[in-house]
Amino acid sequence: MTKTMIAVIGGSGLYQIDGLEDARWQSVDTPWGSPSDEILTGRLNGVEMAFLPRHGRGHVHSPTTVPYRANIDALKRLGATDVIAVSACGSFRESMAPGDFVIVDDFIDRTFAREKSFFGTGCVAHVSVAHPTCPRLGAACFDAAQAAGITVHRGGTYLAMEGPQFSTRAESRMYRSWGCDVIGMTNMPEAKLAREAELCYASVAMVTDYDSWHPDHDAVDIMDIIRILNGNADKARAMLRGLPERLGVNRAPCPHGCDRALETALMTAPDKRDPALMARLDAVAGRVL
Structure with a gap:
């Protein structure tokens, strides 16, 4: 058994969580630079x-400049043993309406300006993200x-775009035709890096809009x-309050x-292997090293 630590990465609109006992903000130094906050x-x-605001308090990091590693x-x-990524997203499905949550279980990564791995020349590794x-x-x-009374959908494919601009209407229609359910800018390479770090990762996408495909909502405001x-x-925050009792103090x-x-x-x-990278x-x- 391992002692559970639930780590929450808060996306746009979620910059803190309430009700923590012995709560304190602390700095953490890493070989990959400073985290977002x-x-x-x-x-x-x-x-x-543990709670980390992905964009920093005050929303100082764009999706591209978030220090994911x-x-x-x-x-x-x-x-941390379990990472819950909470992020805003657009929806490609009429049934996934603004205000709904989607428990994402797959991704298409269309980002191109980010470091996507901890590994590289001097120590090559290939993890499965099937x-x-x-x-x-x-x-x-x-x-x-569900227990918090939220309309939530189990399963969905998240299209990760580079941003920071929102989609064109043609792009939105294309991604929808690919079978994507939601679109966002931050879950990649986050999910890949979590897998490389051997952390359990779950993505909770909070729908804010219909991107630009919907005939009645053809522009993101x-x-x-x-x-x-x-x-x-x-x-x-209501959902997060229900996680400790479900995950427990210790985990197998x-x-x-x-x-x-x-x-x-x-x-x-x-x-x-390169000693500096190691x-x-x-x-x-x-x-494993």
């Missing part, structure tokens, strides 16, 4: 919690959202988004192997 730690119903490393370094989210953790989020964001943030190894993703991933021979991987991959 200090990290709020404490306990909720006896379970260790530093964020995941910092959470791993603090002892199933990029943790079903156990996603189920806990789904149950907690930032004021409408902000209005929906405020309501979604309150719902997210992940039945889906998220916490053992590196066991067969390393390719570089030990005598050929030192940077101390938190992310220390278990």
Whole structure:
């Protein structure tokens, strides 16, 4: 058994969580630079919690400039076992309306200006992201959202775009034709990095708009988004309050192997590994190195 620490990465509109015992903001240094902000730690119903505002308090980071590697490393370094990513998104489905939540279980990554791996020259690794989210953790989020009275959809494909601009109408229609359900700008490479760090990862997408495909909502209006964001943030906090009782103080190894993703991933021979890179991987991959 391992001591549970639930780490929440808060997206647009969610910059803090309430009700933590012994709450304090703390700085975490990483070999990958500074994370988006200090990290709020404490306990909720006896379970260790950590909260990191993805864009920083005051929303200072764009989707492209979020320090994704530093964020995941910092959470791993603090002892996180389970990462809940909460983010705003647009919807490609009439049934997934603004104000609804979607428990994402797959991605199409269309980002192109971000560092996407902890590994590289000097220590090559290939992890599987065939199933990029943790079903156990996603189920806990789904149950907690339902218990909080939130309209929530279980399963959906998230199209990750670079941004910061929203989609053209042609792009929106194309992504919809691909079978995507929601669109956002931040879950990639976050989900890939969480897998490399052997962290269980679940994505909770909070719908704010219909992107630009919908004939009655053919342009994304930032004021409408902000209005929906405020309501979604309150719902997210209600969902998060239900997670400690569902995940427990201690946890067994992940039945889906998220916490053992590196066991067969390393390719570089030990005598050929770059010592400098190895030192940077101390938190992310220390278990196997």
